[in-house]
Amino acid sequence: MAxxxxxxxxxxxxxxxxxxxxxxxxxxxxxxxxxxxxETINVVFRAVxxxxxxxxxxxxxxxxxFAHRYETVLDELRSGRMTVTPEAMKLFFHAADLLxxxxxxxxxxxxxxxxxESCLTxxxxxxxxxxxxxxxxxxxxxxxxxxxxDFADTAETADLPVWSVRFRPTAALYASGNEPLHLLRALxxxxxxxxxxxxxxxxxxxxxxxxxxxxxxQITLTGDISDFDIREVFDFVEDVxxxxxxxxxxxxxxxxxxxxxxxxxxxxPAEPCLPALQELPAAMPAPEAASPxxxxxxxxxxxxAGPAAPSAGRSDAASEHSATVRVDLDRIDRLxxxxxxxxxxxxxxxxSVAEAGLPPNSAVMTGLEAxxxxxxxxxxxxxxxxxxxxxxxxxxMARIVREASGAVGKExxxxxxxxxxxxxxxVIERLADPLTHMIRNAVDHGLETPEKRRAAGKPDEGxxxxxxxxxxxxxxxxxxxxxxxxNRPKVRQIAIAKxxxxxxxxxxxxxxxxxxxxxxxxxxxxVSALSGxxxxxxxxxxxxxxxxxxxxxxxxxxxxxRFSISxxxxxxxxxxxxxxxxxxxxxxxxSSILETATLADEDIRALGPLxxxxxxxxxxxxxxxxxxxxxxxxxxxxxxxxxxxxxxxxNGARSALVVDSILEQRQVVIKGLQRSxxxxxxxxxxxxxxxGQIALILDxxxxxxxxxxxTRGPEFALAG
Amino acid sequence: xTAEKALQTTxxxxxxxxxxxxxxxxVDIMSVREIRxxxxxxxxxxxxxxxxxxxxxxxxxxxxVDLSVRLGMEPVQGDARxxxxxxxxxxxxxxxxxxxxxxxLALPRSELQPPPELAADAAxxxxxxxxxxxxxxxxxxxxxxxxxxxxxxxx
Numbered sequence: 001m002a003x004x005x006x007x008x009x010x011x012x013x014x015x016x017x018x019x020x021x022x023x024x025x026x027x028x029x030x031x032x033x034x035x036x037x038x039e040t041i042n043v044v045f046r047a048v049x050x051x052x053x054x055x056x057x058x059x060x061x062x063x064x065x066f067a068h069r070y071e072t073v074l075d076e077l078r079s080g081r082m083t084v085t086p087e088a089m090k091l092f093f094h095a096a097d098l099l100x101x102x103x104x105x106x107x108x109x110x111x112x113x114x115x116x117e118s119c120l121t122x123x124x125x126x127x128x129x130x131x132x133x134x135x136x137x138x139x140x141x142x143x144x145x146x147x148x149x150d151f152a153d154t155a156e157t158a159d160l161p162v163w164s165v166r167f168r169p170t171a172a173l174y175a176s177g178n179e180p181l182h183l184l185r186a187l188x189x190x191x192x193x194x195x196x197x198x199x200x201x202x203x204x205x206x207x208x209x210x211x212x213x214x215x216x217x218q219i220t221l222t223g224d225i226s227d228f229d230i231r232e233v234f235d236f237v238e239d240v241x242x243x244x245x246x247x248x249x250x251x252x253x254x255x256x257x258x259x260x261x262x263x264x265x266x267x268x269p270a271e272p273c274l275p276a277l278q279e280l281p282a283a284m285p286a287p288e289a290a291s292p293x294x295x296x297x298x299x300x301x302x303x304x305a306g307p308a309a310p311s312a313g314r315s316d317a318a319s320e321h322s323a324t325v326r327v328d329l330d331r332i333d334r335l336x337x338x339x340x341x342x343x344x345x346x347x348x349x350x351x352s353v354a355e356a357g358l359p360p361n362s363a364v365m366t367g368l369e370a371x372x373x374x375x376x377x378x379x380x381x382x383x384x385x386x387x388x389x390x391x392x393x394x395x396x397m398a399r400i401v402r403e404a405s406g407a408v409g410k411e412x413x414x415x416x417x418x419x420x421x422x423x424x425x426x427v428i429e430r431l432a433d434p435l436t437h438m439i440r441n442a443v444d445h446g447l448e449t450p451e452k453r454r455a456a457g458k459p460d461e462g463x464x465x466x467x468x469x470x471x472x473x474x475x476x477x478x479x480x481x482x483x484x485x486x487n488r489p490k491v492r493q494i495a496i497a498k499x500x501x502x503x504x505x506x507x508x509x510x511x512x513x514x515x516x517x518x519x520x521x522x523x524x525x526x527v528s529a530l531s532g533x534x535x536x537x538x539x540x541x542x543x544x545x546x547x548x549x550x551x552x553x554x555x556x557x558x559x560x561x562r563f564s565i566s567x568x569x570x571x572x573x574x575x576x577x578x579x580x581x582x583x584x585x586x587x588x589x590x591s592s593i594l595e596t597a598t599l600a601d602e603d604i605r606a607l608g609p610l611x612x613x614x615x616x617x618x619x620x621x622x623x624x625x626x627x628x629x630x631x632x633x634x635x636x637x638x639x640x641x642x643x644x645x646x647x648x649x650x651n652g653a654r655s656a657l658v659v660d661s662i663l664e665q666r667q668v669v670i671k672g673l674q675r676s677x678x679x680x681x682x683x684x685x686x687x688x689x690x691x692g693q694i695a696l697i698l699d700x701x702x703x704x705x706x707x708x709x710x711t712r713g714p715e716f717a718l719a720g
Numbered sequence: 721x722t723a724e725k726a727l728q729t730t731x732x733x734x735x736x737x738x739x740x741x742x743x744x745x746x747v748d749i750m751s752v753r754e755i756r757x758x759x760x761x762x763x764x765x766x767x768x769x770x771x772x773x774x775x776x777x778x779x780x781x782x783x784x785v786d787l788s789v790r791l792g793m794e795p796v797q798g799d800a801r802x803x804x805x806x807x808x809x810x811x812x813x814x815x816x817x818x819x820x821x822x823x824x825l826a827l828p829r830s831e832l833q834p835p836p837e838l839a840a841d842a843a844x845x846x847x848x849x850x851x852x853x854x855x856x857x858x859x860x861x862x863x864x865x866x867x868x869x870x871x872x873x874x875x
Binding site: 631680692694695696 | 781
């Protein structure tokens with residue numbers, strides 16, 4: 001089955017479809033933002049057109065039919081007979097979603113998506129409603145359009161410079177070990193090349209001197225190429241061949257090119273140069289030729305820059321595609337695991353070398369250092385393979401927004417930021433469900449109805465912003481809306497009604513906001529079709545936590561609500577500071593440490609009977625004794641002379657963690673505890689040290705959240 | 721031949737017996753993966769008293785249960801004579817810290833008796849069956865009750 005070539009081609013068609021749909025979404029989003037220039041519309045058109053073409057080859061009739069009618073409407077837009085209106089954009093998006101469904105249906109053999117007919121009718125009404133042609137004409141109208149599309153392509157090609165290159169190697173070229181084939185290949189790589197070999201000089205076999213040169217080549221090269229690019233190919237053989245490079249069209253640079261051409265042979269040794277001079281169409285006397293290369297260079301650069309610009313983007317994209325390889329995820333995972341083992345092994349090796357007491361600059365030590373650097377490089381590269389941009393995920397969310405907003409009758413615009421942010425593939429996959437839920441929540445509960453928005457002096461259209469960015473070694477993904485914010489009195493009331501909190505409980509705003517994460521909490525007064533299906537924010541939080549992430553809420557009444565998800569970059573390795581606390585070795589993620597400091601007596605201030613703060617750089621920072629928080633020992637009597645790690649959380653809150661000593665700073669492999677044991681407050685995972693012992697990796701933010709903060713008081717205060 | 725063998729495996733049970741304090745316990749040998757010498761476990765914060773910590777078992781993190789504490793007795797001291805029995809129940813793997821391994825017993829399943837109902841003892845719910853071998857009473861542990869419950873700890 002897997003070897004069936006047709007199935008493979010079919011599979012790759014569907015992979016291509018995904019890419020095309022992605023660029024379709026992109027371009028539509030750009031149009032929606034208002035940049036409906038021809039190029040963008042063309043991208044939309046081309047994507048639909050390519051899907052149609054591919055689908056036709058596989059006989060996917062339903063898909064072809066849908067794509068065809070969609071394309072027909074887009075064509076009206078492309079030809080400028082139709083203008084972009086918000087309603088049209090909505091239909092285009094809807095049609096793009098349906099096209100996606102059609103592709104899925106064609107791939108998995110599912111039924112034809114519902115609503116495609118009505119969407120198409122609506123779309124066609126857009127063009128039919130104006131002075132557009134009748135449906136019958138439309139089909140005939142379509143045909144020339146396809147041609148026009150092809151014309152556009154050739155027109156673009158015609159804009160590109162065409163070069164005529166004549167290349168005749170001398171015997172010295174062959175003698176010095178050069179191969180004309182490589183040069184010709186390099187030339188062909190620059191653009192579209194038409195290569196002709198001139199055999200006219202080739203003698204009869206008996207007259208042929210094997211070491212002599214008889215062949216010359218005539219190359220017509222089309223592409224976004226400058227004279228310099230071509231010359232670069234021949235850089236190393238310039239003195240052992242005769243070369244002429246001319247633009248085919250008569251352009252202002254043409255005479256100058258000829259001057260430039262004559263330079264090369266003139267600098268070359270006299271002997272092979274002779275035929276060159278004869279062949280040159282516009283050979284110039286040497287002295288005059290020597291001076292003008294300067295303006296030539298600029299002229300050709302300018303001519304290259306002109307037509308090159310519009311096509312540059314596309315040729316880049318094309319080369320990117322050709323350079324990708326599709327690899328089974330299992331293989332990558334295996335590689336990731338192996339690299340993890342390699343890192344542990346390297347640490348063990350380093351430890352035994354250190355124990356052997358070799359001098360620091362011995363061959364073994366330097367070798368080991370190089371090995372460590374290589375390991376790190378390998379690891380980074382492997383992690384990069386797994387990292388993927390969040391863009392496809394965000395595009396899925398755009399669709400969720402469209403569907404959700406349609407269902408509740410609200411006008412919603414999704415704004416995305418940082419789509420190129422790369423995150424581990426597993427994280428992306430496991431983020432889809434919680435994010436979908438959060439987006440639906442934002443549309444359903446976060447944003448007000450248009451009437452309420454108007455009353456509050458806001459535009460009818462609500463905005464949901466989805467952003468991703470790297471922040472201090474983690475990925476932060478935020479979902480925010482410009483709605484009414486969390487209705488805290490109501491949340492409180494519901495929590496009391498559901499028995500989640502005591503009626504007389506005094507809660508801070510943040511505590512009330514966090515009630516949303518409690519299991520069984522739903523703020524919707526009635527269970528709507530959209531959200532409140534028994535899957536609450538507690539499930540979202542659980543999903544995020546299982547990825548080693550955290551979620552927090554920030555809400556301002558009348559301004560909106562923001563959910564921040566903070567996730568680790570990779571699930572495999574982290575840079576950590578190895579510390580010692582009460583005889584135990586712990587690893588603190590380097591990304592969370594701002595600085596380390598030694599405490600002096602006057603830095604420490606008593607806050608309450610059991611708690612201390614330290615005064616560091618003009619700010620008060622709460623002090624936490626890691627030994628006491630993790631239950632290794634009672635709080636110390638005095639922290640003077642102790643070492644603290646100053647850590648910062650995503651929300652900027654700082655805390656100082658007391659440790660006994662700092663051992664080293666190194667990369668550790670993350671070994672999850674979840675599966676074998678479960679979640680431990682304040683502990684993110686475990687790792688294996690060079691001596692084979694297990695050390696716990698701390699999660700400072702989680703630790704501080706669950707911490708008692710006891711750093712003072714009599715020892716018996718800790719009992720229990 | 722094969723039918724006879726099948727009958728044998730169902731009617732016979734092999735137990736790995738070990739010493740805990742001065743008592744003899746045993747587990748079904750089919751759930752035992754390996755027996756390791758004592759290594760210091762890394763303690764886990766906020767863990768119940770019977771969870772001794774975690775050890776490195778060829779690159780995986782293995783939780784170790786002090787069986788003695790789990791059954792309501794004094795903790796195992798932890799020296800070179802103690803051993804860790806690595807057991808697997810379902811898809812959960814854990815180490816059991818015991819004083820010493822004593823024997824492998826093969827006996828007919830019919831000789832195992834359910835424990836009498838005596839609710840006053842903490843260890844009672846962990847014991848699946850009892851048997852007498854050469855005049856010594858041997859307790860057969862119910863491993864799924866002994867091991868740390870994933871869901872309960874994940875809170």
